[in-house]
Amino acid sequence: MSTTVGSRQHRMTFTYVLAGQVVTDLALAEPWYRSLFDREPDARPMAGLLEWHLSGGSGVQVWQDPDRAGHSSVVLGSDDLDTEALRLTAGGLEHGGPEPGGGARLLRLMDPDGNSVVLLGE
Template identity: 65%
Template sequence: MTFSHVLAGAVVSDLDAAETWYTTLFGRGPDARPMPGLLEWHLASGSGLQVWRDADRSGVSQLVLGSDDLDAEASRLREAGIALDGPEPGGGARILRLRDADGNLVVVTGT
């Protein structure tokens, strides 16, 4: 079987707070609201992120994003108010470790 795309997921307790945080992360609002309690950002090459409200399961998601310019991304995110340390070494590249309001881990990789 050949898969054509992937949608990663992050589970949150407060969808409004998550929308604000992920809008800051991506520099734009969600591309779709497929149903109540669900936000969706469409990214390159048929990939994307779904953020949905489920307070009982929130805060344990992990998402890895790639960036062509990690230093510029780190500067943009800091200026936008997202707390971060780094970039730091990680897995043969460099990474930024971020946490949304629920504690979901977002790792941005790049050079």
Template identity: 65%
Template sequence: MTVTRVLAQATVADLDRAERWYTALFGRGPDNRPMEGLLEWRLTDSAGVQVWREPERGGHSTVVLAVDDLDAVAAGLSAAGTAHDGPEPGGGARLLRLADPDGNRVVVTGP
């Protein structure tokens, strides 16, 4: 088996609220709305994040993102009004723990 693309997915109850939060996280709106109830951000040619409206499962997802400048991500989130506790050491790198409005865990790692 050869994997050619990976999409992380977060399930949410309120898609409009989630769109605002993930737009602040990624610094731009979704790249695609492939179907009703689904938003998609393309992060690289082979990776992305989908946010799916599924109220009964909302808040039970974890997304891990690796970035090249964790401090810039933290600063951008602060400027956008997204609460966080700042980068912390973890697992041989640093990480920024976030929770979207539904409680999905979003962990951003980087140097």
């Protein structure tokens, strides 16, 4: 987005992004996302909200809102999709294995509320 300030054009610069996954029950979702990220949340900024901080200033928020739950989607990049698939299977997260898609390979997951999590890699 750009705006004109006086005679200069100003382009807005965003410094990070947090993708949001909306869930029904945080107590049920937290163990699933702990398995996905292989660690505890990095932050609990307020009641009903968990955050995992990723590289490059990005992250994922898991937010409890039963009225909106189950309609979220996030795509996460992976540098070793096969290893991630094995790790996720060992952690109890079900998936159909890596598959071709979008000029790369992807691994489709679904959290307990039906939110889509796609790992994209080679």
